[in-house]
Amino acid sequence: MRKLIISLWCAFSTLFPLSMHSEEMAQTSKPETFVIVHGSTGGGWDWKTVANILEDRGHTAYRPTLSGLGERMHLAAKDIDLETHITDIVNTIVFEELDNVILAGHSYGGAVITGVMDRIPERIKHVIFLDAMVLDDGMSMLDLNYDWMQGLEIKNHQIHFNWLEPEAEYPKDVPHPVKTYTSPVSYKNPAAKELNVSYVAFIPEGMTKEERAKDSSWSRAKARGWTIRTIPGHHTIYREKPNEFVDMLIASISDRNTQVEDIQ
Template sequence: MRFTWVILFFCISGCILSARERVASFQEQASLTQEPATFVIVHGAWGGSWAFKQLDSILSEQGHRVYRPSLTGQGERVHLASPEIDLYTHILDVVNTVLFEELDEIILVGHSYGGMVITGVADSIPERIARLVYLDAFVPDDGESVMTARGGGELGPERESTDGFVIPRWVNDSDPLPKDVPQSLKTFTTSVSYAHPLAMALPATYILTVDQGKRAEEDDFAFFAQRARQRGWEVVTMTADHNPQWSAVSELAEMLIKTIK
């Protein structure tokens, strides 16, 4: 009887040890699949890094590193606003963030106008980028600008240009901070270079946001989603307005985490 109990004890101990080993192995595999990523998020026109503060918090809480530079003349850098600022000023803002922070294997995210910026960044330092993510954004061909890219865009009859700046009608001086601010017209008229072979070979994801009850092909940025498909990129849709960093931030965070390959 005592011998039987001894055998039973070792069998149970072995099962427990085996189970613990399996759990440890699973946890180790999970940690490998959850390797922290480095996100660099580029905001859209008239905005600033403040627009992605909540998304930053969600991603950071899950162990990822997040950088969200404000482009020159925008956000907290509005005091630097000048009509001489062009698209390449903004491209260099992001390039220098990557270089001076010594970032590598980044997931570079561009929202709306930010798609123009990340395209130029990719053409400049493709070796630092693991993946591009265009969030309801412009996907320019080589030599295109916001003003010449087809398929809808940032500028329309509801905006006006004054003294070299584009000022959306919803921008009011009396609004409290943080808020959208005027942006240099040159940032919309400067053409971008997209010709570096390494840049053109980078993996990319396009996230098309579609308003509730609206068909994807009716969206203002559907043209650019189709261009992304033609380039062989991953294209996904989410139900949200043009600013999911506010209207669907949890879902957006999940989508960005899924881009970690």
């Protein structure tokens, strides 16, 4: 009987080797919970593909849409500010009873996740700034004073950025609540500053790493001892190369605040 069992096991191992799908097994062996925060004018719709890939690999992914944007654009109101958007994400985490969250924010989402870190650091395992704004305590988005922030078109308490395409079909980017850019963020909780954070800079074609590193958000990330990663591509590279992007997200989870730069 024992010889029969061994023979059957050997036959099974030959047909289905343990090395089969070893990469997929490694990726799904430790399921993580991701909460992804979109950028200005966007919505959770923009991260559907990335979320689906994460879930296909055994993880859980939330991609909430911030108040007044995406499918919630009908709720746009003059009183929506940065604190509103921070509360959107805090409440998602609290009401879904999430812990050990991998919190990721893209672009303007960096301002939002900064406030989330400050509010509920005990719920967060790791933070990833995706080509995102890094603000000090008391700063607002407009305090970054980027060139593209000059002469913003504001109508009905909304910013109408020049990349909007009003005639495009849904889903699409929509006007953004202006008070989210003028209200300051809180980043003073000592526990928030102990979290391990990855800052991922997207480097578009034609730009060098040295040029990209001049950005003030990069400088603040470096000063805080966060891990600096780079990925080649423009500001929405996650749309064109979602699988590679997810590889980077998963790899970032092991980052520790060690002042190591340019991990790819």
